Amino acid sequence: MANWTTILFLLVAAAFCRSSSAATYTVGDALGWTVPPNPTVYSDWASTKTFVVGDILVFNFASGRHDVTEVTKSASDSCNSTNPISVANNSPARITLTSAGDRHFICSFPGHCSNGQTLSITVTSTSSSPAPQPSSRPSPSPVPVPVPSPSPSARSPSPSPSSTPSSSPVPSPTPSREPMTYIVGDSFGWNVPTSPTFYDSWAQGKTFVVGDVLEFNFLIQRHDVAKVTKDNYASCSGQSPISLTTSPPVKITLSEPGEHFFICTFAGHCSFGQKLAINVTGAPATPPSSIALPPSDTVPSTPSPTTAPPPPNAAASLRASAFFATFLAVAVALFY
Ligand SMILES: *[C@@H]1O[C@H](CO)[C@@H](O)[C@H](O)[C@H]1NC(C)=O
Numbered sequence: 001m002a003n004w005t006t007i008l009f010l011l012v013a014a015a016f017c018r019s020s021s022a023a024t025y026t027v028g029d030a031l032g033w034t035v036p037p038n039p040t041v042y043s044d045w046a047s048t049k050t051f052v053v054g055d056i057l058v059f060n061f062a063s064g065r066h067d068v069t070e071v072t073k074s075a076s077d078s079c080n081s082t083n084p085i086s087v088a089n090n091s092p093a094r095i096t097l098t099s100a101g102d103r104h105f106i107c108s109f110p111g112h113c114s115n116g117q118t119l120s121i122t123v124t125s126t127s128s129s130p131a132p133q134p135s136s137r138p139s140p141s142p143v144p145v146p147v148p149s150p151s152p153s154a155r156s157p158s159p160s161p162s163s164t165p166s167s168s169p170v171p172s173p174t175p176s177r178e179p180m181t182y183i184v185g186d187s188f189g190w191n192v193p194t195s196p197t198f199y200d201s202w203a204q205g206k207t208f209v210v211g212d213v214l215e216f217n218f219l220i221q222r223h224d225v226a227k228v229t230k231d232n233y234a235s236c237s238g239q240s241p242i243s244l245t246t247s248p249p250v251k252i253t254l255s256e257p258g259e260h261f262f263i264c265t266f267a268g269h270c271s272f273g274q275k276l277a278i279n280v281t282g283a284p285a286t287p288p289s290s291i292a293l294p295p296s297d298t299v300p301s302t303p304s305p306t307t308a309p310p311p312p313n314a315a316a317s318l319r320a321s322a323f324f325a326t327f328l329a330v331a332v333a334l335f336y
Pocket residue numbers: 078080081082083
């Protein structure tokens with residue numbers, strides 16, 4: 001009886017594995033395909049995934065400012081795009097992983113690959129057991145610069161390494177509270193975004209109060225932070241900025257109420273959306289004793305992170321439930 005059950009289990013499992021469906025992975029998740037704020041972002045991203053033949057990579061990037069160049073391993077190691085295997089210039093670039101083995105993707109724009117815009121993955125074939133290192137798959141562990149979980153919808157606040165995931169929900173912002181530090185763009189940092197309204201969306205729903213701090217994280221000498229007038233913000237002019245800061249991380253304390261405008265003065269960056277406009281409200285009333293928010297390193301989070309499970313996990317659980325349904329049906333049919 002036990003043997004029968006085991007055999008049945010293996011048969012169903014084998015049948016099931018062949019029918020598992022392909023997964024689609026958005027490279028870098030919400031960060032997209034760009035010069036990352038930290039050179040290990042894409043290797044960290046890939047280390048939490050198991051790629052199988054038939055899976056699809058989607059690269060989202062600003063067309064004309066990046067590309068997806070597939071190269072050999074040695075060319076990837078040396079960031080040499082002279083003899084590419086393929087080049088995709090238009091976003092989104094969808095690449096189906098048609099065979100097992102290692103694949104290497106870089107951006108051929110000068111300096112991008114050497115600053116971390118490079119992705120190497122290993123694709124396994126479907127017939128082998130799912131994962132060579134099953135232990136590395138389960139949950140994306142916190143990494144120095146975490147990439148938001150791959151929920152394609154709402155941009156989730158950056159899970160900072162020190163954050164306590166299940167602390168009591170942050171109360172809705174009120175005029176009276178401790179000063180807060182906002183990480184501009186969360187884990188995306190201060191970068192040329194894929195969408196020109198990225199920083200508008202980031203600022204939306206946040207309440208900035210006099211005394212709060214904006215922290216801009218970016219690669220030195222590839223971006224800067226200029227505080228500018230409303231007109232210069234609108235026209236993306238970095239001429240005579242109110243202030244200009246070039247060394248990350250740039251921390252700017254919001255000392256006055258009203259509108260504040262920030263741009264990157266590097267050519268083209270602002271017009272591609274690397275610009276931030278915020279409204280700062282008046283000074284907080286009395287520092288309350290009831291709410292003690294950690295003053296820094298805390299990105300305000302929506303009270304309940306309604307995180308849909310990431311696609312691969314969703315697919316996995318679907319596979320699991322489909323499996324058990326099939327197993328039960330077969331078992332019932334055989335034994336009753
Ligand atoms: C890049 O690779 C090509 C061959 O694919 C080689 O001829 C060239 O010297 C390489 N460039 C550098 C800078 O290594």
